[in-house]
Amino acid sequence: xxxxxxxxxxxVIAQRVSELESAGLIESAGLGPSSGGRAPxxxxxxxxxxxALGVDIAATELVVGVADLTGTVLDTRQQxxxxxxxxxxxxxxxxxxxxxxxxxxxxxVWAIGVGVPGPVEFRTGLPVVxxxxxxxxxxPIRDRLAARFRAPVWVDNDVNLMxxxxxxxxxxxxxxxxxxxxxxxxxxxxxxxxxxxxxxxxNGSAGDIGHVAIPEGGSIICRCGNLGCLExxxxxxxxARDGRMLAESRQSxxxxxxxxxxxxxxxxxxxxxAEKGDRAARALLQRTSALLGGTLATLVSFxxxxxxxxxxxxxxxKARVLAAIREAIYRRALPLATxxxxxxxxxxxxxxxxxxxxxxxxxxxxxxxxxxELWLEAGSPTALDHSATVTTTxxxxxxxxx
Amino acid sequence: xxxxxxxxxxxVIAQRVSELESAGLIESAGLGPSSGGRAPxxxxxxxxxxxALGVDIAATELVVGVADLTGTVLDTRQQxxxxxxxxxxxxxxxxxxxxxxxxxxxxxVWAIGVGVPGPVEFRTGLPVVxxxxxxxxxxPIRDRLAARFRAPVWVDNDVNLMxxxxxxxxxxxxxxxxxxxxxxxxxxxxxxxxxxxxxxxxNGSAGDIGHVAIPEGGSIICRCGNLGCLExxxxxxxxARDGRMLAESRQSxxxxxxxxxxxxxxxxxxxxxAEKGDRAARALLQRTSALLGGTLATLVSFxxxxxxxxxxxxxxxKARVLAAIREAIYRRALPLATxxxxxxxxxxxxxxxxxxxxxxxxxxxxxxxxxxELWLEAGSPTALDHSATVTTTxxxxxxxxx
Numbered sequence: 001x002x003x004x005x006x007x008x009x010x011x012v013i014a015q016r017v018s019e020l021e022s023a024g025l026i027e028s029a030g031l032g033p034s035s036g037g038r039a040p041x042x043x044x045x046x047x048x049x050x051x052a053l054g055v056d057i058a059a060t061e062l063v064v065g066v067a068d069l070t071g072t073v074l075d076t077r078q079q080x081x082x083x084x085x086x087x088x089x090x091x092x093x094x095x096x097x098x099x100x101x102x103x104x105x106x107x108x109v110w111a112i113g114v115g116v117p118g119p120v121e122f123r124t125g126l127p128v129v130x131x132x133x134x135x136x137x138x139x140p141i142r143d144r145l146a147a148r149f150r151a152p153v154w155v156d157n158d159v160n161l162m163x164x165x166x167x168x169x170x171x172x173x174x175x176x177x178x179x180x181x182x183x184x185x186x187x188x189x190x191x192x193x194x195x196x197x198x199x200x201x202x203n204g205s206a207g208d209i210g211h212v213a214i215p216e217g218g219s220i221i222c223r224c225g226n227l228g229c230l231e232x233x234x235x236x237x238x239x240a241r242d243g244r245m246l247a248e249s250r251q252s253x254x255x256x257x258x259x260x261x262x263x264x265x266x267x268x269x270x271x272x273x274a275e276k277g278d279r280a281a282r283a284l285l286q287r288t289s290a291l292l293g294g295t296l297a298t299l300v301s302f303x304x305x306x307x308x309x310x311x312x313x314x315x316x317x318k319a320r321v322l323a324a325i326r327e328a329i330y331r332r333a334l335p336l337a338t339x340x341x342x343x344x345x346x347x348x349x350x351x352x353x354x355x356x357x358x359x360x361x362x363x364x365x366x367x368x369x370x371x372x373e374l375w376l377e378a379g380s381p382t383a384l385d386h387s388a389t390v391t392t393t394x395x396x397x398x399x400x401x402x
Numbered sequence: 403x404x405x406x407x408x409x410x411x412x413x414v415i416a417q418r419v420s421e422l423e424s425a426g427l428i429e430s431a432g433l434g435p436s437s438g439g440r441a442p443x444x445x446x447x448x449x450x451x452x453x454a455l456g457v458d459i460a461a462t463e464l465v466v467g468v469a470d471l472t473g474t475v476l477d478t479r480q481q482x483x484x485x486x487x488x489x490x491x492x493x494x495x496x497x498x499x500x501x502x503x504x505x506x507x508x509x510x511v512w513a514i515g516v517g518v519p520g521p522v523e524f525r526t527g528l529p530v531v532x533x534x535x536x537x538x539x540x541x542p543i544r545d546r547l548a549a550r551f552r553a554p555v556w557v558d559n560d561v562n563l564m565x566x567x568x569x570x571x572x573x574x575x576x577x578x579x580x581x582x583x584x585x586x587x588x589x590x591x592x593x594x595x596x597x598x599x600x601x602x603x604x605n606g607s608a609g610d611i612g613h614v615a616i617p618e619g620g621s622i623i624c625r626c627g628n629l630g631c632l633e634x635x636x637x638x639x640x641x642a643r644d645g646r647m648l649a650e651s652r653q654s655x656x657x658x659x660x661x662x663x664x665x666x667x668x669x670x671x672x673x674x675x676a677e678k679g680d681r682a683a684r685a686l687l688q689r690t691s692a693l694l695g696g697t698l699a700t701l702v703s704f705x706x707x708x709x710x711x712x713x714x715x716x717x718x719x720k721a722r723v724l725a726a727i728r729e730a731i732y733r734r735a736l737p738l739a740t741x742x743x744x745x746x747x748x749x750x751x752x753x754x755x756x757x758x759x760x761x762x763x764x765x766x767x768x769x770x771x772x773x774x775e776l777w778l779e780a781g782s783p784t785a786l787d788h789s790a791t792v793t794t795t796x797x798x799x800x801x802x803x804x
Binding site for chain 1: 613630696742
């Protein structure tokens with residue numbers, strides 16, 4: 001079986017298996033059913049030999065998780081943050097939560113995956129001019145965590161990790177050839193999956209669509225400093241801002257009631273009000289969805305995916321929102337580009353997909369053939385914990401297997 | 403050497419070489435320099451054993467070329483057409499020109515590549531709802547030419563073929579990992595190259611950006627029936643239309659003179675007038691370039707290429723146009739996405755790149771491992787000339803080696 005699956009000779013595999021066994025990475029799981037000859041020996045990954053940490057830094061929330069070597073998340077901690085407070089408080093908190101999660105577990109941390117809500121140069125793990133993360137530009141997240149936990153660290157854009165988490169949890173999405181994963185919430189971003197692999201582009205920024213200019217953007221100033229960005233017009237903050245206007249102008253009785261009581265309007269309130277039949281809230285939600293759908297139509301024409309997955313806050317939206325997005329895509333995208341397109345909603349909650357993806361990123365990298373080669377002799381991936389070593393083993397611009 | 407390059411065992415290669423030799427596909431080219439042992443035998447492709455035809459159908463021009471098996475174009479014919487006249491007159495003319503080119507050559511036609519100015523379902527070779535090709539929707543170009551020339555035929559979008567021609571002719575572009583090739587002329591389209599391979603998406607329509615909605619599109623009606631398409635605002639026809647307005651309103655003395663004499667304004671006239679210092683023409687050209695650049699900024703943010711090649715009519719534009727496009731991209735795209743981005747102009751004239759790409763498409767496909775396997779036994783690829791056979795051997799959605 002292994003011989004067929006791996007497509008290598010029997011002796012090469014036997015040697016590899018024995019190396020992995022002496023490193024304690026795989027172990028025997030008894031004998032399998034014989035197909036005539038000698039009963040085959042079954043092997044399994046020694047899942048509890050090491051731990052993987054996942055750190056998912058979102059704009060207003062931090063999730064840290066600990067997983068075994070198969071990527072099964074064992075426990076998580078979640079806490080509200082403001083990413084704009086900068087790396088020091090956010091990473092200190094992440095370190096504390098990770099310490100709690102590792103706690104009395106005896107297995108060592110073998111790999112750490114980190115997601116941040118901004119563009120990351122994947123080769124170096126550095127955030128580069130991230131629009132909503134003041135103070136994080138080129139901050140050495142990887143070096144800091146690698147030194148703290150004596151384990152190799154990989155950093156990526158949070159949307160890439162959500163897509164990875166989704167693909168690993170949804171067998172259907174995992175096998176679709178060309179997937180566009182779109183996270184729409186406070187931030188808007190996309191991840192590109194090609195023949196089952198995350199596509200990161202030349203510098204790791206592929207999919208960063210939150211700040212592209214959109215037709216209906218007009219002169220709305222975005223927090224990034226540009227005019228008419230997608231996020232400024234169709235993101236969660238825009239929905240809250242426009243919802244507040246509807247409340248203050250009393251066009252929306254439902255939102256006016258929320259504002260009077262809570263003194264703030266959240267995107268969720270607009271969705272709730274629309275759901276309850278408030279007409280102004282419904283119209284606003286409809287318009288925002290159509291604006292997002294218009295940009296997605298451009299991306300569908302350009303990339304021609306066969307599956308579009310909507311994740312983030314929008315995944316909690318009701319049928320009405322999705323219908324508006326679908327309608328905009330089918331109306332504006334090229335007929336051939338939508339001929340076989342499926343548009344679906346993420347099956348995982350945002351917090352879960354991000355941290356799951358972070359753990360899988362770390363495991364994919366630490367067990368990549370090149371990295372495995374590097375640390376097998378030392379017996380443990382802590383030998384990889386110098387960032388220079390880690391970096392040079394990673395091809396800079398090639399998509400990696402997910 | 404072959405053993406190292408191909409990464410297969412010596413005996414497998416020896417068998418393959420002998421198969422190819424008996425098919426007359428490769429021939430001996432004497433002995434190479436010895437590196438100690440027996441002098442190696444040199445092999446070369448028997449370039450003149452067969453012919454490849456390239457048919458490049460543009461909106462207003464048809465180019466047909468004949469090439470040897472290495473892809474070297476031996477001769478071409480070029481003629482003005484209107485693609486909107488439909489498949490019958492255009493393909494009849496293509497067949498006649500191909501007959502002339504094949505003429506008294508004795509080698510058989512082994513493969514035909516065809517480019518059309520619209521979306522093509524690559525798997526079936528059918529144009530699908532092509533916006534500027536009335537009468538061509540699902541027209542069986544492949545079956546018609548395959549029956550006429552008794553050779554296998556592959557059909558693709560013309561921009562993909564121009565990108566392929568460019569990559570094969572420009573070693574620099576050929577090795578860049580992530581290339582976005584943009585053809586801007588009467589039509590606007592893009593081709594996506596990923597790790598040296600054309601990326602066609604799920605249905606073959608990837609890169610079709612001519613009819614995406616753009617921020618400044620307003621209520622301009624496109625020939626495709628939608629509002630505010632990129633092509634309707636920043637394509638060559640838009641340039642001519644707006645140039646005519648400048649002429650009629652006498653805002654542009656240079657264009658008014660052209661209109662008085664020639665009774666029409668071509669995109670080229672606007673560029674010429676701008677070059678000669680006509681201020682209105684210069685402003686128009688600047689604005690059109692900035693609009694195109696704005697859409698390219700979105701695509702650069704999304705795809706994060708390391709090389710953007712501008713081809714088509716715009717490649718003949720002077721520095722001023724390119725500066726405006728570059729400026730728009732650097733201003734709007736994410737800083738990380740443009741960090742290592744090179745923006746260059748196509749090195750091949752449009753007519754040459756299209757037909758070169760068509761020939762290379764045909765040769766890539768006919769010599770793909772799967773197809774080679776199919777026809778080697780019969781001794782000639784004419785055995786592939788039934789479209790059903792051809793189609794099923796081609797994976798529908800995977801990018802192919804270029």
